[in-house]
Amino acid sequence: MDADIYVLAGIWTAPNFLENLCVALTQRFELMGLQAQAKMLFPYGNWHINRWGQLREISYDMLPRTGRRQSSIGGRRAADAIKASYKQGNLIIIGHSGGGIAGFHAAKLLMAEESIPMPRVVQIGSPRFPVPMEFKESVTFVTAINEQGRWKDPISRIGSWRTGIGRAGVSGARGRGPKLLAPLVKEVSIVGGHADYFRMHTPFINNGLSNMEVTLNAFWPWLQTDDYTR
Numbered sequence: 001m002d003a004d005i006y007v008l009a010g011i012w013t014a015p016n017f018l019e020n021l022c023v024a025l026t027q028r029f030e031l032m033g034l035q036a037q038a039k040m041l042f043p044y045g046n047w048h049i050n051r052w053g054q055l056r057e058i059s060y061d062m063l064p065r066t067g068r069r070q071s072s073i074g075g076r077r078a079a080d081a082i083k084a085s086y087k088q089g090n091l092i093i094i095g096h097s098g099g100g101i102a103g104f105h106a107a108k109l110l111m112a113e114e115s116i117p118m119p120r121v122v123q124i125g126s127p128r129f130p131v132p133m134e135f136k137e138s139v140t141f142v143t144a145i146n147e148q149g150r151w152k153d154p155i156s157r158i159g160s161w162r163t164g165i166g167r168a169g170v171s172g173a174r175g176r177g178p179k180l181l182a183p184l185v186k187e188v189s190i191v192g193g194h195a196d197y198f199r200m201h202t203p204f205i206n207n208g209l210s211n212m213e214v215t216l217n218a219f220w221p222w223l224q225t226d227d228y229t230r
Contacts, residue, residue: 002029002034002035002036002089002090003029003034003035003036003037003089003090003092004036004037004082004085004086004087004088004089004090004091004092005022005025005026005036005037005038005039005092005093005094006038006039006041006078006081006082006091006092006093006094006103007021007022007025007038007039007040007041007094007095007096007099008040008041008042008043008074008078008093008094008095008096008099008100008102008103008106009040009041009042009043009044009046009095009096009097009099010044010058010095010096010097010098010099010100010126010155011044011045011051011054011055011057011058011097011098012046012049012051012054013042013046013096013097013099014046015042015046017096017198018040018096018198019040020198020200020212021038021094021096021198021212022038022039022040023038024198024200024212024216025038025094025216026038028216028220035089036089037087037089039085041077041078041081041082041099043073043074043075043077043078043081043099043102043106044057044058044073044074044077044098044099044102054098057073057074058074058098058101058102058127060073061073061074061075061098061101061102061105062101062127062129062159072101072102072105072106072109074098074099074101074102074105074106075101075102075103075104075105075106075108075109076105076106076109077102078093078102078103078105078106079105079106079109079110079113082106082110083110083113083114090120091107091110091116091117091119091120092119092120092122092223093106093107093119093120093121093122094121094122094124095121095122095123095124095126096124096125096126096197096198097124097125097126097127097155097194098126098127099126100121100122100123100124100125100126100127100141101123101126101127101129103121103122103123104121104123104129104131104135104139107119107121107135107138108135118135118138119138120138120140120222120223121135121138121139121140122139122140122142122219122223123139123140123141123142123183124142124143124197124215125142125143125144125153125155125156125194125197126141126155126156127155127156127158127159128141128156128157128158128159128160128161128182129159129161130160130161130162130181131161131181131182131183132181133181135183136181136182136183136184137184139183139184140183140184140185140186140218140219140222141156141182141183141184141185141186142185142186142187142188142197142215142218142219143156143185143186143187143188144156144187144188144189144190144192144193144194144196144197145187145188145189146189147189149187151187152193153193153194154193154194155194161180161181161182162180162181184222186218186219187218188214188215188218189206189214190204190206190211190214190215191203191204191205191206191211192204192211196211197211197212197215198211198212198215199211199212200212
């Protein structure tokens, strides 16, 4: 297996919301002559689960806790699900919205417990969260921008990349720490907003490219670096 891909949903997400993303990703690998499997995970549950309970869980997971690997609720669930089906290929974790937070926590847990290299983690439209220096090159953050180049996804404006963040979930929160711990950031010009990164049909097409193509193009070259396409 050349790539094991796990696509993580955020809170209150439709059960089939990420199906097209899984298909599009596996097709890209197959066109390169590589094998890939993609699986959807719902670390906070889907839209049939109480949304306020999910919101409390993701807010808790946004609190940075140095040395407390077991503290992430969504990360723990995602890591357990990945361990149950992981085939020892190149591990890629892609999270939308709060799923990006769970994905990063899951990657750290898997490194510690399974002794695997740091997976590639892609956070799409996710809240901001401090990424320790040793993981910065393994995480990419994708967010939508408007015609003026400003971030238009309100979820991406939640939280902070600074250490010592205050209340989780507060837009524009200023951390007390001196260092900004941000991953690689990719800005994408898509039609629509937070829920539309993976749309593939009219009216979500601009300059001949669908939102899905624009979003994947933002981080696809990065996935092909190092040993991720062997």
